[in-house]
Amino acid sequence: MKFSLRNTIVMGAAVTGLLAGGVAAAQEQYIGLPSYRVGPFGSNGASLFGGWIDYMQMINERDGGVNGVKLTWEECETEYNNARGVECYERQKNRGATGNSAFQPLSTGIAYSVLDRVAQDKIPMVTIGYGRTDAADGRVFPWVFPMITTYWSQASAIINYIGSKEGGNDKLRGKKIALLYHDSAYGKESHAVLQRLAERYGYQLTMIPVASPGNEQQAQWLQIRQLRPDYTILWGWGVMNPTALRTAARTGYPREKIVGVWWSGSEEDTIPAGDAAKGYVAAGFNPAGTGFPVIQAIQEHVYASNRGNMEDRSRVGSVLYNRGVVHGIIYVEAIRTAQEKFGKGKPLTGEQMRWGFENLRIDDARLSALGATGFMPQLNITCADHEGAGVVKFQQWDGAKWNVVSDWVSGDRQLVRGMIEESAAAYAAEKGITPRDCSKEM
Structure with a gap:
């Protein structure tokens, strides 16, 4: 299988700062996108990944990346197929200077299929609004982040x-x-x-x-x-x-x-x-609309110069497009968080990105600064709680x-959390996993 949408890959490489004539590249953070734009769910995937890519493009264009680190990405077409999703995971995991820094398949089936692999390879898997619910117990699933709200x-x-x-x-x-x-x-x-x-x-x-x-x-x-x-x-x-x-x-x-x-x-x-x-x-967990400052920033810095990912611009601001932007926000904010600990201006490894996700805090003040007030809920991820919002x-x-x-x-937060811990404990017993002591992770 080959990477899909060659034009998108070229665009992703272009924004890293690579220039003709041998000029040295800027520091870059590689992001593998196991996308789906064909098949029965292709229309949904086009909006989701379009919004995510447009947000990263905006961060590169407006801010020069994250503390000088440009974002670069490649798409790998999964067709929402589990076997192809695994193939994309394996194809992308060692790409870039530090390897793939996170895996986000936007497919519950693919998420289940690589669950054991991400722990072995030390690559965080982010499943925003999908995936295995009991993975919200970070003591048992330290490499999986079903953030915002679980099923x-x-x-x-x-x-x-x-x-x-x-x-x-x-x-x-x-x-x-x-x-x-x-x-x-x-x-x-x-x-x-x-x-x-x-x-x-x-x-x-x-x-x-x-x-x-x-x-x-x-x-x-x-x-x-x-x-x-x-x-x-x-x-x-x-x-x-x-x-x-x-x-x-x-x-x-x-x-x-x-x-x-x-x-x-x-x-x-x-x-x-x-x-x-x-x-x-x-x-x-996100509304539709183009009235949010974050969407207006994308229109100003990306679509005004005809660099947007959506062929049909009328879909900008749709529910799934905006949800893709939420993915971009969370990913970029995790990079910022991790850079505060491991060094600004440097690309991060999967292990460092895992720390960034697990210590992610997006409060109302930060949402306002991002132009995303009312666009998504506040988020507070901890060692034990990889969900963080639940609304x-x-x-x-x-x-x-x-x-x-x-x-x-x-x-019912008490009921749901109890079920999560019960299910996660059963998984840990089945797999011989010793849950982390989160008091030692502080």
Whole structure:
């Protein structure tokens, strides 16, 4: 397999400061991007990686990199395929002067596939809003960072949101909730916590799988029509989401009663569904919009000089594009944090980047300085807690755009953290891992 999008690779190399005629290169931080721009999820990947690349390009253009270290990147096309994701990991891990400084596949399946490898190779894996939930216990998973919000936190927050619509979680007893999920590692991540919450609150949970990619759902929606659930949680990805909304409309199921996860809450999900998406609600850890100073800075320093990664500029400011920018912010801020300890102006190794992620603090003051107030939640990563936020907002599609309809909503933090520690302890026992003593990591 070869690297995808040669023009993007060339651009990534160009911004490192390499010039014709043998002029010495500036210090550079290599970033391998295991992207997907083709296949059934290619449209989603184009927005995610486009936003991430544009943010890094802006940092290079506006700031000259991070303390003089230019960011350079290469894309490797995975097609959202686990085997190809592993191949990209192996291809990129030794690239650059210090090797690949982090691995971020934006795929739960690929994240599972390289889980053991990143620990052996000492390369941090960052899984923002996806991946293995119990990896939030940094004592057992020191090399994995499921930052901002895990799937279990999100599922619990969705139940809290549904409970608020019913007048309190105690009113969920006897209610019917269907989970329409992508039949993959990603889709199954929510099962444990939703079942635990069903036991607590007394709702009837029916879990209905949809085979990937999800463009055939007649049987599933016939089951939902017969079940007549009070709410349906849509845990989809790619083409599965607009297909679900269109099929729901044909069967007469109200879209206001469908609550999607953050990978089911983008313009790529609603616009193809047309009028069938109106009223649909989904979770998210970043809003859409171009009014944020950080997006305006990208437009000024990148798109004004025609150096943007998105061929369709109208997608700048979309949910998934902005989520890619969130990835860029977190990566760059981890570099800044690590440089404070290991030396400014120097490229970082994977081990040094791991320290940067594990000591990452993004408070309201820093969000303001980044032009990202309201763009993402505050983040506080520690040795034991690699999640750091655990909150989402809910947004509703009005037929043309997403509108935020809640403040930050948390799940049941005590329950979710207990489940994380329980699951992580079982994994440690199975693998013969001795959990870290975080009191010695201070």
